[in-house]
Amino acid sequence: MAKVFIYPTTSLILSDMVARFGHEPLGSPLGIRERIQTAGIDSPPLQITPEEPKKGLRYAAVEVPSGVRGRMAVIGPLIEHAEAAIIINDADLAFGCMGCARTNELVKYLVRRRKIPILELMYPKTEEEGIAFVAAIRRFLQELGGEKR
Amino acid sequence: MTAPVRIAQLSCGSEYSGVQKEINEAAAAVNAEIFFPDISLADIERDSALFGLEARSADLKLAIARAKALVEGRIDADAVFIGTCFRCAEAAIVRNELRRYIHENSRLPVVSYSFTERTTAGTLLTRMEALTTIARRRALLAREEQVGLTLGVDSGSSTTKSIVMRDNAIVGKGWVPTTDVLKSADEAIALALGEAGVKRSELEAIGVTGYGRFLIGEHVKADLVQEELTVNSKGAVFLADRQHGPCTVIDIGGMDNKAISVQDGIPGTFTMGGICAGASGRFLEMTAKRLGVDITELGPLAMQGMGANVPMNSYCIVFGTQSLVNALSSGCSPQDVAAAACHSVAEQVFEQQLQEIDIKEPVIMVGGTSLIEGLVYAMGTLLQTEILVPRYSQFIGAVGSSLLASGFIKGE
Numbered sequence: 151m152a153k154v155f156i157y158p159t160t161s162l163i164l165s166d167m168v169a170r171f172g173h174e175p176l177g178s179p180l181g182i183r184e185r186i187q188t189a190g191i192d193s194p195p196l197q198i199t200p201e202e203p204k205k206g207l208r209y210a211a212v213e214v215p216s217g218v219r220g221r222m223a224v225i226g227p228l229i230e231h232a233e234a235a236i237i238i239n240d241a242d243l244a245f246g247c248m249g250c251a252r253t254n255e256l257v258k259y260l261v262r263r264r265k266i267p268i269l270e271l272m273y274p275k276t277e278e279e280g281i282a283f284v285a286a287i288r289r290f291l292q293e294l295g296g297e298k299r
Numbered sequence: 300m301t302a303p304v305r306i307a308q309l310s311c312g313s314e315y316s317g318v319q320k321e322i323n324e325a326a327a328a329v330n331a332e333i334f335f336p337d338i339s340l341a342d343i344e345r346d347s348a349l350f351g352l353e354a355r356s357a358d359l360k361l362a363i364a365r366a367k368a369l370v371e372g373r374i375d376a377d378a379v380f381i382g383t384c385f386r387c388a389e390a391a392i393v394r395n396e397l398r399r400y401i402h403e404n405s406r407l408p409v410v411s412y413s414f415t416e417r418t419t420a421g422t423l424l425t426r427m428e429a430l431t432t433i434a435r436r437r438a439l440l441a442r443e444e445q446v447g448l449t450l451g452v453d454s455g456s457s458t459t460k461s462i463v464m465r466d467n468a469i470v471g472k473g474w475v476p477t478t479d480v481l482k483s484a485d486e487a488i489a490l491a492l493g494e495a496g497v498k499r500s501e502l503e504a505i506g507v508t509g510y511g512r513f514l515i516g517e518h519v520k521a522d523l524v525q526e527e528l529t530v531n532s533k534g535a536v537f538l539a540d541r542q543h544g545p546c547t548v549i550d551i552g553g554m555d556n557k558a559i560s561v562q563d564g565i566p567g568t569f570t571m572g573g574i575c576a577g578a579s580g581r582f583l584e585m586t587a588k589r590l591g592v593d594i595t596e597l598g599p600l601a602m603q604g605m606g607a608n609v610p611m612n613s614y615c616i617v618f619g620t621q622s623l624v625n626a627l628s629s630g631c632s633p634q635d636v637a638a639a640a641c642h643s644v645a646e647q648v649f650e651q652q653l654q655e656i657d658i659k660e661p662v663i664m665v666g667g668t669s670l671i672e673g674l675v676y677a678m679g680t681l682l683q684t685e686i687l688v689p690r691y692s693q694f695i696g697a698v699g700s701s702l703l704a705s706g707f708i709k710g711e
Contacts, residue, residue: 200317203416215384216416217312224315243357244340250312251355251389 152294155232155261157254159225161246164236167284171291176232181224198224210256221253229260234267234294236287241273267294304331304431307376309365309397311358312384318418322382325423329431336365336374352396359383359393366397370404377434380427381411395655402560402568402657408433409568411655426571429528433566439706440529440565443542447503447708450491451701452484452519453527453694454511457553457580458667461487462697463495463502464705469691469698471495480511481518488519506530506704508696510554522707527696532559532566534699535663538689545659549648549678549686550666550695553580556648560656570655578647580668582616586623586640590633594671597637601673604634606642619643638673645677653682663687665695 152173156164159178168175185197198220206219209226229235237258238245248254261268269290274280306326313319326333338346338361346364347354354360362381368374379401383390394411401409410426412418433440445464453460455477461484463471473490477483492499506523507516508530516524527550535541535548542564550557556579559569587597609626611619623636662684664675669692679686691698 198315198317198319200416202315202317213386215312215387215390216316216318216414217384217387218315220312220315220317220416243343243360247357249356249358249361250315251357251359252387254355 152233153231154291154294155228155235157235157237157257157261158241158246158248159228159257160248161238161241163245164238164287167287168236168291171288173234173291173294176228178224178228181228185224209260215252217250218253218256221250222256225253225257226260229257229264232261232264232266234290235261235264235269236290237261237268237270239270239272245273301330301435304329304377304434305375306331306333306378306380306427306430307336307365307369307374308333308380308382309336309362310380310382311356311362311390311393312387313382313414316384316414316416316418318414318416321418321420322380322423324420325427326380328420328424329428331378331427331431333380334376336368336376338364338368338374342368350400352393354389354393356389359390362393362397366401369407370401376407378430379407379409380430381409382414383411385413385415387413398568398655399657408566411568411570425526425528428526429566429569432525432529436529437565439703440533441563442533442703442706443537443564445537445702445705447705448497448501449504449506449701449704449708450488450502451697451699451704452488452505452507452509452515452521453530453696453700454480454484454507454509454515455553455667455696456510457584459483459487459509459511460694460697461491462691462694462701463491463497464698464701465495469694471497472691472694474693477511480514484511484515484518504704504707506700506707508700521704523700523704525700525703528557528559528569528571529566530699530703531557531665531695532561532699533564533703534695534697535665535689536561536564537702538665538691538695538698539661539663539687540689541661541663541687547656547658547660547662549653549662549664551578551580551644551648551664551668551674552666553584555579556652558648558652558656560659568656570652572652578644578651579616580644580666582619582644583640583668583671583674585616585620586637589620589623589627590637592633598641598671598673598675600634601637601641601671602676604632604636604638604673606635606638606677608635609639611639611643638677641671641673642677645674645681649678649681658682660684661687663689665689665692667693669693
């Protein structure tokens with residue numbers, strides 16, 4: 151079983167596919183869950199505090215917008231823990247929304263810098279592309295040693 | 300208790316910057332509630348395409364679609380708050396265009412702000428207060444004449460001003476430096492009452508504005524405690540006799556600057572802030588001190604100089620002062636240095652703030668700095684227009700408070 155970082159990190163379809171093939175998906179719900187379940191004065195409903203942009207300094211300098219650093223505080227540790235990654239470029243909003251374009255650029259760059267197996271695909275526009283898309287993801291996940299559940 | 304004012308939030312990054320709680324708190328403090336216009340995924344795709352601005356960020360696309368829903372009346376709101384991360388170029392473009400779009404196509408008051416993770420509810424309070432005032436008190440802001448005997452107090456960061464008005468005329472003035480907030484207010488009030496020749500007990504209503512408004516409001520039992528954005532707009536159009544039609548009010552203050560786009564005496568869009576003290580009246584105070592002249596002499600001095608002779612390219616009060624000291628030590632004249640300081644402040648306000656609102660003529664400059672003619676000249680040159688400085692422009696907040704307070708005279 152491998153820890154597979156997914157991009158868009160909010161994609162439930164990708165997350166589901168990774169889990170179905172026996173791996174652990176690393177998506178933003180994981181990072182958010184940690185903030186919800188950790189007891190403290192800033193427990194739910196407030197999940198992100200002004201501390202997060204400071205923690206995000208590990209991934210982006212202080213000149214970078216606060217929202218990018220706040221997002222990186224959530225996503226950055228997931229990238230660090232990843233053993234493999236799937237990146238879907240130009241995905242539809244409905245497939246998984248990544249709110250900030252600047253964060254997206256940084257996330258993809260940081261993933262590509264890791265020396266881990268990465269599958270990069272374009273979001274499919276037709277049915278044929280869709281079939282090839284799913285097949286490519288399945289092949290990648292199987293090669294990682296996963297087994298379909 | 301009146302129903303809360305519903306402020307629609309259009310934003311990108313506020314949750315992840317950790318400032319959403321501060322935005323909500325600032326709104327709650329002025330009996331307003333923040334809500335996110337609810338739209339469908341299909342709306343986002345369609346509306347962001349129709350709007351024509353190809354933002355890459357999904358959250359900015361969402362903000363665009365929400366703005367369209369508000370303008371087209373698909374969602375009801377009383378006011379709009381636009382907030383995006385400071386330093387994001389794409390967000391700055393979208394923020395500016397959405398503010399303009401909403402202002403031009405609806406009657407919704409709108410304010411925008413670029414936040415950092417250090418933005419606090421206190422910073423946002425005046426803006427939220429102005430939004431709710433415009434939404435809730437249109438009738439009060441439509442008041443064009445002062446009636447009865449009223450007092451207005453403006454507690455600024457540098458000076459405290461007080462004005463007594465009787466039947467639409469100024470009859471007493473008080474102006475003292477702000478030290479102890481309450482003590483300064485008492486002194487300014489005593490001066491104004493003395494000049495007017497009236498007793499405190501004769502006053503029919505009192506209005507207060509400025510940074511110390513809440514403290515002073517309680518102290519003098521004011522009828523009206525109001526932020527300076529709406530009050531200054533009202534005071535400016537009253538003194539400049541521009542109650543009808545469009546105008547732009549610029550107030551370069553000791554601590555921050557306000558630029559307000561006004562229509563028929565009611566603020567539409569406004570910006571408040573300033574990147575650094577280098578773009579404020581405080582910098583001119585420091586310049587005057589360094590030149591060894593009174594602040595009242597700085598303007599005439601600047602008019603005799605050529606600002607272009609002094610190299611100034613800093614947006615910071617410390618480095619700006621350093622530039623002035625360097626210029627003096629290299630032989631530049633005090634006149635040139637004074638002119639350069641005025642030009643520097645005007646240029647920073649022009650570049651950092653006036654780009655965020657639509658400049659509508661006439662442009663009215665108010666506040667203590669409007670008496671510095673070198674600054675007014677520099678601003679006029681940058682804006683390529685003649686600047687209107689009404690009589691008593693330095694008392695703008697106090698006049699506005701006194702005027703609006705007359706709406707609270709019993710029996711009205």
